[in-house]
């Protein structure tokens with residue numbers, strides 16, 4: 001399979017569906033694949049900067065550590081939220097400096113703390129006293145950020161069960177840090193992943209201000225606010241990103257104003273740890289029907305289709321991320337209009353009956369060899385997929401419009417980006433040069 005599709009300034013503007021269709025026809029393969037819309041990731045970054053200019057994004061690499069995502073975001077000046085030694089190494093290996101990394105796992109392995117100290121990653125989160133003792137021993141110069149528990153009841157994936165100090169515990173934790181000589185620089189929270197309420201941030205930012213006040217009373221230089229992740233990344237969400245950004249901006253202006261009433265500029269660095277926001281919508285998954293079975297019922301015939309990706313692969317998101325996927329029948333010849341519809345169950349390819357992607361959805365009748373599309377599959381999919389039963393994760397096909405390509409060529413890490421995209425300079429011998437029109441409205445803006 002080819003690696004990249006490059007758009008040219010000619011002809012029609014292609015949709016991702018066009019790219020999928022062309023790929024299926026050209027490759028004549030039955031293997032599942034993703035189309036990664038590079039422009040979508042860049043657009044998200046631009047949208048972030050326009051809507052929340054005071055908040056520096058630190059991408060939560062756990063969400064999708066695909067090399068192209070890391071390279072693109074790194075080149076745009078985005079920071080990184082890492083949860084482990086390997087995640088720290090992954091971004092440092094592509095040239096991210098330690099001051100652009102937060103080790104945002106409140107419960108850390110001792111040797112990982114030591115590793116963070118060795119490589120100069122100083123900013124880390126914590127939420128309990130024993131963690132402070134570990135940090136004092138293995139990274140005495142760490143700059144600690146106290147993660148508090150906030151209302152995560154509006155989130156699809158709640159995180160407060162596992163992490164975050166209760167607000168009542170904050171005075172004691174700060175005092176302990178003071179007593180044992182660990183430096184506290186700020187506060188963090190996470191409103192839960194897939195947060196469906198903009199107000200959740202408002203309340204959490206007010207709580208963070210309380211932590212700042214307490215910290216300052218104890219003599220800590222409180223200069224770091226981390227408002228976590230939870231920002232929506234897909235088109236179908238209960239709350240729009242713009243509304244969340246507006247609520248965040250308002251709350252920051254109240255509790256952490258850029259300029260105080262005396263005219264002094266704020267010395268607080270404000271960051272967030274967006275994961276799904278950056279990647280969810282950029283990845284479209286095309287799966288092939290490898291087998292089919294009809295199930296006679298009392299009053300109708302139900303259908304079962306077996307796809308070549310399942311819950312042990314990309315669709316692990318239906319379990320771990322509570323994601324409800326939306327199958328789109330994708331005919332290559334003709335349409336689906338005339339076809340009879342059936343109550344349908346979609347299975348993954350493995351031998352396990354747990355491997356069920358979706359039950360009882362109404363779909364037109366499909367045939368073996370036909371394709372089913374799943375849009376907005378970039379968050380918490382590839383990162384947690386396995387090769388159980390020997391089924392490989394789908395290949396990635398990158399869609400790069402020509403204008404975007406021109407911009408990418410100016411990035412300092414173009415060498416590595418072009419290697420991932422399998423684009424060869426000068427000889428014009430790229431993997432694919434399809435003829436497409438492009439969106440000229442996009443500009444690259446760097447955070448720094």
Ligand SMILES: Cc1ncc(COP(=O)(O)O)c(C=O)c1O
Nearest residue numbers: 060193194229230273274275276
């Ligand atoms: C500490 C931390 N930060 C950020 C994120 C990213 O969250 P989201 O993808 O909802 O933005 C997560 C997700 O679990 C997390 O645990």
